[in-house]
Amino acid sequence: VGAVRPEMSAARFVETGRKILAVGRNYRAHAAELGNAIPSEPFFFLKPTSSYLKNGGVIERPAQCCDLHFEVELGVVIGKPGKRISEANALDHVAGYALALDMTARDIQEKLKEKKLPWTLAKGFDTSCPISDFIPKSAIPNPHDVGLWLKVNSQIKQNGNTKDMIFNIPQLISFLSQSFTLEEGDLILTGTPSGVGPVQPGDVIEAGLTDLIDIRFTVAQQPE
Template sequence: MHHITLQGESQPIAVGKIVCLARNYVAHAKELGNEVPSDPVLFIKPTTSMINDGETMVIPGYSDDCHHEVELAVLIGRTAHNVSAEEAMDYVAGYGIGIDMTLRDTQAVLKEKGYPWELAKGFDTSCPLSEFVPADRVGDPHDLAIRLQVNGEVRQDANTGLMIRRIPETIAAITRAFTLEPGDLILTGTPAGVGRVVAGDKMLAEIEGIGTLQVDVR
């Protein structure tokens, strides 16, 4: 099992699945030449993709174009099936920082063929995650500064208020299709500014009120 930690909890929390929301910031969709979708675009990362703060992300040998995508991560605390947007926030236990590492060259080939994205999104070490903060310590998750630096250079600098679909609508949409269980995570999409990293780079992700996440690249 793979685990995250929640501040104030003595025991690590086992993660079941990581549900990711694509194209949830207009500027990011446009920078990649994608249409802004009318419905949520979802994919899942396996828990084997997880690494922790201070660990090393490894670029697979089959790619030469690995990109960073900093995201607000949501921890589910209760079993959620077909919940409404109005009640959805009652199922949130905490928030953390995630980086959705993406093999852009591999993804482009998969998209061209109409294939799923897992080879580009779900590889080992593709999901660095910070420690999580209890939900009641975050005033408004839709108004948080979010940024990412590579080797001290700011690459992504935005606010979670720029999300197209907010967390309640996202949870409602996900749970219409499948059940979310305690320990499941949602990555809520990335703002503009994604870019390539190479071996030797150092990434520093930050979200206001949550903390930081540092990861080396190999």
Template structure:
């Protein structure tokens, strides 16, 4: 795997081993918001996963004991190459080292309970292995991250297919917006939202996804 240039001695190709933050953006595709019965956001909706949510390609995803309805959500991940603190949209892409294909695994029944009670989504989104990630892709290999087809299959059946051109909030906007609230560090991962078609997976299902 090629490595992006960095001021750190840590290889960004292994960002999942030392990145501090996993920042996830919700409802960033209109058709996904519609299928979830949610209004379109006026500002980015985001939440955090702990670093223990990482799981590498080929390893099992573990359903938490309290979840009876585990959903897949395929997303483009953005890997930060240097610290971003209150950066402008114009400068935001200078802080990107590359990308990864990611899944935002969601305990959907738990999320619905949290929504009904006005509680945070931590139980639904932050459990161990809730963020499967692919190998690191240097940004030089993706000339325009806003023109990418992403897809997901379960047991060979196509479930999700979308294009990053349909994102409501662009990558520069998201980096600028989030970095005004808290600092994004080198190696942090930003999940940019999921297209429509999210659905349940069962024990021993095989998930395949791609860009």
């Protein structure tokens, strides 16, 4: 595989990464705001890498969606491949971080949930993973005490801190890697704090990780 992707490096995860594993309901206040129980173990869904949207881009609300929600999340970029990683060794597998939005077609998701179907159409459409540049690990010495915020049209909507995660990063990496080999460039989305809500075509979303990085996207309707 080394020969196949000679220029791969975790810093270029948007181009080279092969999966995005996203945890749901990893902040108590967010689980509560959507009327969900606090999970006793983490659950996950996949977003395809075709859903990445680089900073400054246009988030397209899918044609069948009338309730597109933002969820600001800390992303963890894997640097060292591994399987069945212990919590003690988990952070050795982290190359860095990124700030991400887990854009969610909430109405489509609700319909899929009613039918007990997977969330792929609600969570994986093109532009559903707006993403910052890579943040090297050294820039965030303690990933479990980082503020993350999100504004819509300059109004603050989400203002959380990663210290409120239910399952922390080593727990997520260890749990996931029991089932899934983690590869260089994979991204783990660690869940969103409370305050999620809808955006409309024309809205501007800004989000940041304390004063480390910020990102900005506009929302449009997907062309017919």
